[in-house]
Amino acid sequence: LTLSEAQRDDGHLRPIAQMLARIHELDARPLTTARDVGHRLPSVCRHFSLMLCSILRAQNVPARPRCGFGAYFTRGKFEDHWVCEYWNAAQKRWTLVDAQLDAIQRKALRIDFNPLDTPRNKFIIAGDAWQMCRSGSADPANFGLTHIHESGSWFIAGNVLRDLASLNRMEMLPWDVWGLMEMGDDSLTDEKRTLLDRVAALTLAGDDKFADLRAIYESDARLRVPPVVFNALRNAQESIEN
Incomplete structure (x- = not known):
C-alpha cells in the first residue's frame, strides 16, 4: 500500500482517543472487526504499544509503553x-510485549522469541542502553535509526527522556523533541550526562522508586514535557493537546 499524505499525517496522532476516533472514521465497525489494509490507521511502534497499553489498562492491568531499542531489526544494530x-x-514481574510483530513481520525478521514475552536482551530499554554505553560495554554508534543514518549518545539520551515521560503517562511521538534533547554528542x-545517569537509573529502579521518578520529572523543566513540543518530522512547533 502506498500511503497518501493524509494517511501519513495520521501517524502524528498522539492521544489514544484521537487514534480511536480516526479508526472509526475510516471504518465504523467494532474494533474487533479486522479492517482491510486501506482502512486501517497507519501506525508506528509507539502507536501499537500505546494501543495495547490502553486495552490492558481498561481491563485494570497495569501497563505502560517503554521507549528503547530493538535488536531484531538490523543485524548488529539497536x-x-x-x-x-x-x-x-501470575509471575509477579513486568513483561515486555512487542504488539507490532504480526505473523508477516515475525517471518520476515526471523523472530526466534515470543513477542508476548520479549527478552530484555532483545528489546533494550533506553535507560539500559544509556548505562551500557556509559560503562563501555556497548558502542553508542550502534544505537539509533539506521535508515536515517542517525545514532549516538545523543540519540539514546532522547529516548531516555521519552521513556521517563512515558513512565509519567506522557506517551509522546518518537520524533517529538523538547527540553534536554539536542542533536550531536x-x-x-x-x-x-550526570543528570541522565540519574534519570536512567530511576527509569530502571523498580516500583519502590516511583516517587523519586515522579519527583525528578516534575522538578526539572528540561525533563518535563511542555505544552508545546517540536515535531521533528514536520519541522514545526505543536501543542500536545491538538
Whole structure:
C-alpha cells in the first residue's frame, strides 16, 4: 500500500482517543472487526504499544509503553523502538510485549522469541542502553535509526527522556523533541550526562522508586514535557493537546 499524505499525517496522532476516533472514521465497525489494509490507521511502534497499553489498562492491568531499542531489526544494530510493558500478576514481574510483530513481520525478521514475552536482551530499554554505553560495554554508534543514518549518545539520551515521560503517562511521538534533547554528542555536557545517569537509573529502579521518578520529572523543566513540543518530522512547533 502506498500511503497518501493524509494517511501519513495520521501517524502524528498522539492521544489514544484521537487514534480511536480516526479508526472509526475510516471504518465504523467494532474494533474487533479486522479492517482491510486501506482502512486501517497507519501506525508506528509507539502507536501499537500505546494501543495495547490502553486495552490492558481498561481491563485494570497495569501497563505502560517503554521507549528503547530493538535488536531484531538490523543485524548488529539497536534500532529506535517502542514496546508495551505490563504487570504479569501470575509471575509477579513486568513483561515486555512487542504488539507490532504480526505473523508477516515475525517471518520476515526471523523472530526466534515470543513477542508476548520479549527478552530484555532483545528489546533494550533506553535507560539500559544509556548505562551500557556509559560503562563501555556497548558502542553508542550502534544505537539509533539506521535508515536515517542517525545514532549516538545523543540519540539514546532522547529516548531516555521519552521513556521517563512515558513512565509519567506522557506517551509522546518518537520524533517529538523538547527540553534536554539536542542533536550531536557534543551537546551532552558533563552536567547533562550526570543528570541522565540519574534519570536512567530511576527509569530502571523498580516500583519502590516511583516517587523519586515522579519527583525528578516534575522538578526539572528540561525533563518535563511542555505544552508545546517540536515535531521533528514536520519541522514545526505543536501543542500536545491538538
